[in-house]
Amino acid sequence: MQRPLHPLHIVLLAGTIPLFLGVLLADFAYFKTFEVQWKNFSSWLIVGGLVFCGLALLWALIDLVRIGWRVRTQSTYFLLLLAIWVLGFINALVHAGDAWASMPTALVLSAIVAVLVLAATGLGLFNSRVRGTV
């Protein structure tokens, strides 16, 4: 059976949206302007995103252990978070390349991560809402 997400879990999950969206926007700004300060911003935003996403991932893992793998939405949710974290971490390493060395890979990864973040958050909240009304 599914269970609604804990409110704190929801905060962690929803918090990844502005962080990883910020990464994408800052990367886009660097891509267009070559102004390296945007890259500094996005490098730190990724760190923030990894912290929030990492905690949400841990929570999802614990839920998964308690509920079991067979609940499809729950395991999909977990795998989405895992993908976000792994790609986000790779993106952090890509961003550590000096100056334009990170481009265009950084921008592509940031876009993929942003889409996955929206999907994971949507899925997580949708589950909670469904559970809440049943």
Add this chain to the structure above:
Amino acid sequence: MKHHVVLVTLACSGLLGACGNGAGDSQYGASPELPKPDPQLLPTMQIARPAPWGDRQPLVPEGYRITAIATGLAIPRQTLVLPNGDILVSEGKGGHAPKLTPKDVIAARIKAKGTSPVKGGNRLTLLRDADGDGEYEVKTTFAENLDAPYGMALVGNKLHVANQDALVSFDYQEGQLNASGSPVTLTELPSELNHHWTKALTASADGLFLYVGIGSNSNITERGMTAEADRARVWQVDSRTGAHRTYATGLRNPTALAMRPGTGELWAVINERDELGANLVPDYLTSVREGGFYGWPYSYWGRNVDERVMPQDPEKVASAITPDYALGSHVAPLGLAFSVPAMGAQFADGVFVGEHGSWNRGVPAGYKVVFIPFQDGRPAGDPVDFVTGFQVEGLTHGRPVGVTVDPRGALIVADDLSNTIWRVTPVATAASPPAGAVEN
């Protein structure tokens, strides 16, 4: 959900693909082999593991002897042999670039492990061997409260010292043990951030001009181009007025300068950029042409474009001069001195180069003092190891920085890991006197 797993795997293999370390450890001379850039997702880092010398000593060629003439210094960088044979040692640790990215924070912690934890002395120490027995029995502070002093040059009775933020001058009389007063500032030097903080210094033969090496404020413009105003260049400074002009540009980190004796030719060793792979980009030794542009940041080794720099500048690239002599990638040359015949026949004509050693390379490079033979005023032939044994069985006992030739026939080597000054001398034997001993 399988899709996500596949996606992650694909991304990983794509990004982690190029991880090999090419061999090619001999990248010397006028036309070094330049492999394709091989940037690593995680830059290869092999940080020196410091260990005390114990009973060990650096190794020198047969017929030479090495002794530690001063220990317990506070990060010795460069040395200057004064006319009476006294040796001045500049000691300090500079740079105040803020850590702007997560990478800055992490890399700084890792790299610090390969250096001495001692606090920089911000002073000049004087060493004296009064009786000429090769033992420097006097060790005294010549001047203190400097700001990361590095390059030094004596012109007449003026001792010029390049702090990390200013070129200052002391009055100097032969035999002096301590500076007679505070120095006078000849000119301020570019010091904002000071990512590469060392200010190398040498003087023209007539003493009219001083040349100051000013390093870039980044590896490859990652702090933005505005941070690079007045960086990565050599200044020519009027030694009387302090007025300066730019002498040459595109020199990423000119860490040591020297005039070729008997000529007006300025020579330099340059630390080139990192994170393009184990065998890029070769650090180099070159004569520095007035008005010349040597590539940084837009290109390396002449016209090889560095794509990490945006926007690019094809016009600058087209004008880039190819340096004279590659020393090998990541060896980190920090010392440069022209030899004299008194150093012995094999090492009479050429330059000594102190190589601090690599971090951005799986197989370490540098960590020694090499001799580059010259012929007709140009480098000719492979480097010859002159002082080695700084790194043994994975442990690093010392890291060479400045090298200075004592015209009486000795090489002075500053070691900023063991905080030692080494002195290498030819051993005079009846069978084979050093060539310079007769003629000099």
